Amino acid sequence: MDDQTHPPDEELREAPPAELPENPHPADTAEHIEGLDLNEQIKFIKQLPVRDAAQSMAEMDLHDQQDILTRLNLGLAARIVAEMAPDDAADVLDGIEEDRRRTLLRSLQADDREEITHLLAYDPDTAGGVMNTDVVILHKNLTVDQAIPQMRKEVHDEDKEIPYYAYLVDDAGRLDGVLSMRDLLIAKPGTKRLSEMISDQNLISVRVDEDREEVAHLIARYNFLALPVVDDDTKFLGVVTVDDVIDIIHEEASEDMQAMVGAGADETTDSPWSYSVKKRLPWLITNVATSAVSAVVVHMFEGSVSQMAILAVLMPVVANQAGNTGQQALAVMIRQLATERFDRKKSWLAVIRELRIGLVNGAFISCLVMLAVFMLTSNIALAGVMGLALYFDMLMGSLAGSSIPLILKELGRDPAQASSIFLTTITDSLGFFSLLGLAGLVLLH
Amino acid sequence: MDDQTHPPDEELREAPPAELPENPHPADTAEHIEGLDLNEQIKFIKQLPVRDAAQSMAEMDLHDQQDILTRLNLGLAARIVAEMAPDDAADVLDGIEEDRRRTLLRSLQADDREEITHLLAYDPDTAGGVMNTDVVILHKNLTVDQAIPQMRKEVHDEDKEIPYYAYLVDDAGRLDGVLSMRDLLIAKPGTKRLSEMISDQNLISVRVDEDREEVAHLIARYNFLALPVVDDDTKFLGVVTVDDVIDIIHEEASEDMQAMVGAGADETTDSPWSYSVKKRLPWLITNVATSAVSAVVVHMFEGSVSQMAILAVLMPVVANQAGNTGQQALAVMIRQLATERFDRKKSWLAVIRELRIGLVNGAFISCLVMLAVFMLTSNIALAGVMGLALYFDMLMGSLAGSSIPLILKELGRDPAQASSIFLTTITDSLGFFSLLGLAGLVLLH
Numbered sequence: 067m068d069d070q071t072h073p074p075d076e077e078l079r080e081a082p083p084a085e086l087p088e089n090p091h092p093a094d095t096a097e098h099i100e101g102l103d104l105n106e107q108i109k110f111i112k113q114l115p116v117r118d119a120a121q122s123m124a125e126m127d128l129h130d131q132q133d134i135l136t137r138l139n140l141g142l143a144a145r146i147v148a149e150m151a152p153d154d155a156a157d158v159l160d161g162i163e164e165d166r167r168r169t170l171l172r173s174l175q176a177d178d179r180e181e182i183t184h185l186l187a188y189d190p191d192t193a194g195g196v197m198n199t200d201v202v203i204l205h206k207n208l209t210v211d212q213a214i215p216q217m218r219k220e221v222h223d224e225d226k227e228i229p230y231y232a233y234l235v236d237d238a239g240r241l242d243g244v245l246s247m248r249d250l251l252i253a254k255p256g257t258k259r260l261s262e263m264i265s266d267q268n269l270i271s272v273r274v275d276e277d278r279e280e281v282a283h284l285i286a287r288y289n290f291l292a293l294p295v296v297d298d299d300t301k302f303l304g305v306v307t308v309d310d311v312i313d314i315i316h317e318e319a320s321e322d323m324q325a326m327v328g329a330g331a332d333e334t335t336d337s338p339w340s341y342s343v344k345k346r347l348p349w350l351i352t353n354v355a356t357s358a359v360s361a362v363v364v365h366m367f368e369g370s371v372s373q374m375a376i377l378a379v380l381m382p383v384v385a386n387q388a389g390n391t392g393q394q395a396l397a398v399m400i401r402q403l404a405t406e407r408f409d410r411k412k413s414w415l416a417v418i419r420e421l422r423i424g425l426v427n428g429a430f431i432s433c434l435v436m437l438a439v440f441m442l443t444s445n446i447a448l449a450g451v452m453g454l455a456l457y458f459d460m461l462m463g464s465l466a467g468s469s470i471p472l473i474l475k476e477l478g479r480d481p482a483q484a485s486s487i488f489l490t491t492i493t494d495s496l497g498f499f500s501l502l503g504l505a506g507l508v509l510l511h
Numbered sequence: 512m513d514d515q516t517h518p519p520d521e522e523l524r525e526a527p528p529a530e531l532p533e534n535p536h537p538a539d540t541a542e543h544i545e546g547l548d549l550n551e552q553i554k555f556i557k558q559l560p561v562r563d564a565a566q567s568m569a570e571m572d573l574h575d576q577q578d579i580l581t582r583l584n585l586g587l588a589a590r591i592v593a594e595m596a597p598d599d600a601a602d603v604l605d606g607i608e609e610d611r612r613r614t615l616l617r618s619l620q621a622d623d624r625e626e627i628t629h630l631l632a633y634d635p636d637t638a639g640g641v642m643n644t645d646v647v648i649l650h651k652n653l654t655v656d657q658a659i660p661q662m663r664k665e666v667h668d669e670d671k672e673i674p675y676y677a678y679l680v681d682d683a684g685r686l687d688g689v690l691s692m693r694d695l696l697i698a699k700p701g702t703k704r705l706s707e708m709i710s711d712q713n714l715i716s717v718r719v720d721e722d723r724e725e726v727a728h729l730i731a732r733y734n735f736l737a738l739p740v741v742d743d744d745t746k747f748l749g750v751v752t753v754d755d756v757i758d759i760i761h762e763e764a765s766e767d768m769q770a771m772v773g774a775g776a777d778e779t780t781d782s783p784w785s786y787s788v789k790k791r792l793p794w795l796i797t798n799v800a801t802s803a804v805s806a807v808v809v810h811m812f813e814g815s816v817s818q819m820a821i822l823a824v825l826m827p828v829v830a831n832q833a834g835n836t837g838q839q840a841l842a843v844m845i846r847q848l849a850t851e852r853f854d855r856k857k858s859w860l861a862v863i864r865e866l867r868i869g870l871v872n873g874a875f876i877s878c879l880v881m882l883a884v885f886m887l888t889s890n891i892a893l894a895g896v897m898g899l900a901l902y903f904d905m906l907m908g909s910l911a912g913s914s915i916p917l918i919l920k921e922l923g924r925d926p927a928q929a930s931s932i933f934l935t936t937i938t939d940s941l942g943f944f945s946l947l948g949l950a951g952l953v954l955l956h
Contacts, residue, residue, distance in 0.1 A: 089713045093732045222697040230675045230692060230736075247675060247692045252667040268534045286761070287538045289754035291675075291736060308753050309734035312760065316731070319764035320846040323771075329839035335847045335861035342868045346839050350832065350876050354883075357831045361824045368820040375813040378823040382809065382830060382939055383802040390798045390932060394774035394791050401765040402780045416780035419787075426788045431795050438799075487835060494827055 092118070096125035108137055116142070120149035123158075127336050131158045136166055144173035152178075153198045153310075156185035193281050194274040196314065197295045197304035206234040206242045206261040210253045213260055217250065231292055233302055234260050241294055241302040243267045271296050274303055281306050282314045283407060322400050322482040328353070331480075353487050360385075360494035367502035370510055376443065377505055384456050384501050387431060388493040392463030395420040396485055399471045403481045413475075417468040424464025432457040451504045459497035466492045537563070541570035553582055561587070565594030568603075572781050576603045581611055589618035597623075598643045598755075601630035638726050639719040641759065642740045642749035651679040651687045651706040655698045658705055662695065676737055678747055679705050686739055686747040688712045716741050719748055726751050727759045728852060767845050767927040773798065776925075798932050805830075805939035812947035815955055821888065822950055829901050829946050832876060833938040837908030840865040841930055844916045848926045858920075862913040869909025877902040896953050900946035904938055911937045 086098050095114075099107050099122060111119050111134060123131050123146060135143045135158060147155050147170060159167050159182065171179050181199060188194030202220050204213050217232055232250065234243045243264030253263065271294040272281055285293050285308055292305040321331035328349025333342050364371070364381070371377050399416060436453030440446055466489050471481035531543050540559075544552050544567060556564050556579060568576050568591060580588045580603060592600045592615060604612050604627065616624050626644060633639030647665050649658050662677055677695065679688045688709030698708065716739040717726055730738050730753055737750040766776035773794025778787050809816070809826070816822050844861060881898030885891055911934050916926035 087713060089711055091713060091715070091733055093734075218696055221693055247696070248666055251663055251692070266534055268532060268536060270536070286754075286757045288536055289538075291753070308736070308757070309731075312731045312753070312757065315757065315760050315764070316850050319760075319768075320850070323764075323768050323846055324839070324842045326768075327835060327838040327842050329842050333843050334850075335843060335857070335864060339864045339867045342843075342864075343871045346836075346868065347872050347875060349839075350835060350872055351879070353832055353835045354828075354876060354880060357828045358883075360827045360831070364824040364827065365821075368824065371820040371823045372817055375816040375823075376810075378816045378820075378826065379806050379809040379813065381823065381826065382805045382943070383799075385827060385830075386802045386805070386935060386939065387795065387798055390772060390795060390935075391791075393772040393931065394769070394794075397769045397772050397774050398778050398780060398787075401768055405761050405765065405779075412780070419780060419784045422784045423787045423791065427792050427795055430792060431799060434796070435799060438803075486838065490831060490835075494831065498827070 092121035093125045095122035099123075100126055100130055104133055104137065107134055111138065111146075112142065116145045117149050120146045124150055124154040127334075128158060128161055129336065129338075132161050135162060135170070140169060140173055144170055147182075148174055148178050151198060151200060152181045152185055153196065153304075155182050156195075157190070160186060160190060188274065191278050192274065193272045193276045193278060193293075193295045193306055194303070196278050196281070196310050197274070197306050198310070199304040201292075201305050202232040203302065204232050204234055204245075204260060206236055206259070206264075208260050209257045210250070210260070210263075211255055211257060214250060214255075231305070233294055233305070234264060235302050238299075239302055240300045241269070241271060241296050243269055244294060271300075272306070273298070278306075278314050279318055279404075282311045282318070283405075285311045286315070287407075318404060321480075322404055325480055325482040325484070326396070326400060326486045328484050328487055349484055349487060352484065356487060356491035357494070359491055360498055363495045363498045364502065367498075367506060370502050370506045373510055374505065376448065377502060380439070380452055380501060381498055383435065384452070384459050384497040385490075385494045387435070387456060388459035388463035388497050389490050390463075391424060391427065391460045392467030392489045392493050393486065395424070395464050395467030396471065396489055399468050400482050400485070403471055403475060408475065413472050417465070417472065420464045420468035421461070424461050428457045428460035428464070431460065447509055448505070451508055452501065455497065455501035455504055458500045459493055462496045463489070463493045537566035538570045540567035544568075545571055545575055549578055549582065552579055556583065556591075557587065561590045562594050565591045569595055569599040572779075573603060573606055574781065574783075577606050580607060580615070585614060585618055589615055592627075593619055593623050596643060596645055597626045597630055598641065598749075600627050601640075602635070605631060605635060633719065636723050637719065638717045638721045638723060638738075638740045638751055639748070641723050641726070641755050642719070642751050643755070644749040646737075646750050647677040648747065649677050649679055649690075649705060651681055651704070651709075653705050654702045655695070655705070655708075656700055656702060659695060659700075676750070678739055678750070679709060680747050683744075684747055685745045686714070686716060686741050688714055689739060716745075717751070718743070723751075723759050724763055724849075727756045727763065728850075730756045731760070732852075763849060766925075767849055770925055770927040770929070771841070771845065771931045773929050773932055794929055794932060797929065801932060801936035802939070804936055805943055808940045808943045809947065812943075812951060815947050815951045818955055819950065821893065822947060825884070825897055825946060826943055828880065829897075829904050829942040830935075830939045832880070832901060833904035833908035833942050834935050835908075836869060836872065836905045837912030837934045837938050838931065840869070840909050840912030841916065841934055844913050845927050845930070848916055848920060853920065858917050862910070862917065865909045865913035866906070869906050873902045873905035873909070876905065892954055893950070896946065896949045900942065900949055903945050904942035907941045908934070908938045 086094060095118065099110055102110060107130070114122065123134065135147070147159065159170065171183065174182070202217055204216060208216065230247045232245045233241060234245060236242055242261065245260060245263060249263060270284065270288060272284065274295050274297050281293060285306065290308065292307045294305050295303045297303055324333055325331045328346060330342060330345025333345060402413070402416060432453045435456055436449045439452045440449035443449070470485045470488050474483065474485065475481040531539060540563065544555055547555060559567065568579065580592070592604065604615065616628065619627070647662055649661060653661065675692045677690045678686060679690065681687055687706065690705060690708060694708060715729065715733060717729065719740050719742050726738060730751065735753065737752045739750050740748045742748055762777070769778055770776045773791060775787060775790025778790060847858070847861060877898045880901055881894045884897045885894035888894070915930045915933050919928060919930065920926040
């Protein structure tokens with residue numbers, strides 16, 4: 067933590083810019099570094115103590131971390147990786163070009179290498195992919211008097227990241243219970259065994275292959291600071307901590323909102339713009355194909371449109387209104403699926419709820435638009451056709467908007483993915499069909 | 512915690528349903544209660560020990576909590592409120608009908624009443640509105656040897672909710688620093704004063720009127736478990752904890768996604784459907800007004816549409832494609848504003864980034880659509896008009912989608928609010944104008 071004790075690097079030419087406080091938090095240093103260009107970033111990292119460099123880099127965008135580790139000289143890069151928490155190290159190495167990753171791993175000490183290689187094997191979207199292994203583990207047969215000094219020693223010597231829980235295991239390393247610091251702090255000193263303190267505990271843990279979104283649900287549901295991760299044999303592997311869960315929740319919210327409209331799930335304004343092009347273009351092409359459906363519908367009724375061009379004026383009003391109605395239902399449903407445990411019955415009841423809302427809002431808006439069309443055109447039949455088509459399409463919007471995420475979910479897909487594109491296809495084509503079809507029946511024979 | 516020691520309530524007729532585990536977590540009990548109808552909820556709450564009832568209710572939906580507290584007999588309701596954490600009690604009382612709230616408050620003991628009334632005065636969207644006051648406060652002049660037993664006593668006797676930090680104050684109650692349990696656990700026993708342990712601390716706190724979203728940013732940024740809240744005079748008032756922040760992040764994400772399309776920011780599938788009608792209808796009416804803009808544009812060119820009904824076929828393709836392009840930009844920008852501290856320069860640079868993406872995706876999609884139109888109609892002029900209009904409108908979509916949230920932000924509004932509705936107005940009307948206008952110039956004279 068003390069910059070002065072670190073030998074100056076040969077490339078150190080500038081003092082750290084004035085805007086950083088004297089004893090900056092790694093997150094602040096990270097933000098400062100992210101504002102520099104790559105060459106300056108390298109320079110800045112080189113003049114930091116290795117430990118500070120590791121802590122600050124762990125707070126940076128993954129792309130930036132990877133660029134820096136690829137460009138730094140191997141020795142320093144390896145020392146920085148070794149100083150990172152194993153889960154952070156695995157995250158950054160996961161995205162580095164393979165040759166460089168292998169060289170970096172080879173430069174680590176055997177135990178660090180083994181731990182990181184082990185973590186790299188887990189899917190990043192699972193509990194294993196986000197878990198932390200720097201935890202206090204105590205044998206369940208220890209007494210309170212034995213446990214406190216051992217915990218103190220572990221926290222002190224090995225700088226455990228999560229000192230607010232201790233995990234109790236048996237001889238085989240199987241998880242038996244969790245003690246909070248609070249429990250230990252208020253425990254009567256003596257020879258009571260830790261296992262007795264957890265005898266009526268309702269232990270909650272997750273399997274290492276559990277989806278990270280479900281892990282986030284559990285931590286949010288039970289207000290935990292960390293959730294233990296176990297293998298099939300309930301062997302204790304590590305914990306997912308609440309600060310990682312906050313990142314997961316932010317990422318999942320971005321994924322939902324962006325996937326809904328066919329942008330890349332992991333895009334941010336920091337992503338290279340070519341990356342965004344690559345992610346979005348396939349969905350725009352899909353959108354061309356789905357728009358073709360509504361274009362075909364209009365094409366079927368080209369004759370009606372030629373005879374009554376006012377229909378072309380009304381088309382976008384129907385499509386827009388039903389689309390918006392559907393999107394309101396869509397947003398609420400996607401958020402329900404994102405924040406609650408999936409409950410099939412409850413979810414389908416929510417579709418009924420949306421239909422009710424659509425019935426009322428649709429009736430109101432259709433009457434309003436019908437009146438406006440009548441006042442502007444004095445054509446009561448046209449106003450009636452417009453009102454009916456709009457009401458029908460708004461109901462279809464409510465139905466499609468609320469059920470598309472559920473159908474995607476039931477099919478095992480991401481409930482948000484391109485849902486807005488599917489919705490628009492339905493509301494556009496049904497809207498045009500009902501407006502132009504009704505007009506053909508009522509107005510044009 | 513022991514159901515057996517509680518005298519059975521006269522209304523206890525049924526055993527708790529089998530689906531709950533023996534020693535249920537309050538969140539599980541809460542979910543079970545939410546599945547019952549109001550009469551059953553009341554019955555169930557009555558047969559719980561008051562402490563369990565308070566803890567379980569605090570995990571329930573606010574609407575449900577308020578219904579229960581309104582229906583329960585006053586004595587039990589007051590005992591439950593008194594057992595809740597003061598911030599949870601304030602949250603639930605805030606939404607209860609005023610007479611009932613006053614009666615409930617009057618039934619509390621003076622110190623509980625005072626604390627809750629105090630919290631009720633804060634805006635729920637600020638740090639004060641979400642802060643917790645059950646914390647360990649130590650005088651900074653205490654020695655390590657004095658502090659540990661005092662902390663142990665406070666945690667034990669008063670069941671402080673946040674036992675992982677202790678807050679150090681001076682004689683006037685002003686916040687001087689924070690010690691984690693970890694710091695205290697590894698501190699050498701002795702007569703060192705706590706104030707010496709925090710001498711180089713870079714203390715981060717928030718003012719009581721700070722927006723809760725900013726509080727969530729800070730906790731996420733610094734990976735804190737709790738963030739201290741102070742008044743203008745740096746007097747220590749309480750803390751916002753990470754579990755509340757998780758709820759805030761979930762709520763803010765729902766608000767953004769739902770506000771974007773004009774649904775109620777705080778709607779869930781559990782809200783009464785009439786509440787959703789009330790929240791959404793005003794935006795649907797706004798949408799009628801904004802659709803009128805695009806309708807007027809089409810109306811200006813009704814002559815062109817009569818002559819060439821194929822234009823009505825192409826209209827929705829342009830509107831759809833540009834709308835989708837704009838929504839992709841919109842989603843990414845809204846998420847940036849939601850997850851990062853606002854940085855004006857960076858945000859406007861992101862608009863340039865979106866324009867670049869629009870230039871490339873627009874060129875690709877326009878060529879594709881142009882080709883399709885030419886192959887289907889063999890009309891090269893029409894294909895050219897379509898391609899140009901589409902390209903122009905997709906660029907406008909990129910520009911509008913990325914800048915609408917920023918403009919709303921600069922105006923001091925919610926960057927998400929109805930942004931999708933504004934975007935569609937722009938892409939629809941500019942799309943129709945460019946397609947029909949160009950067609951009028953090129954194809955129809």
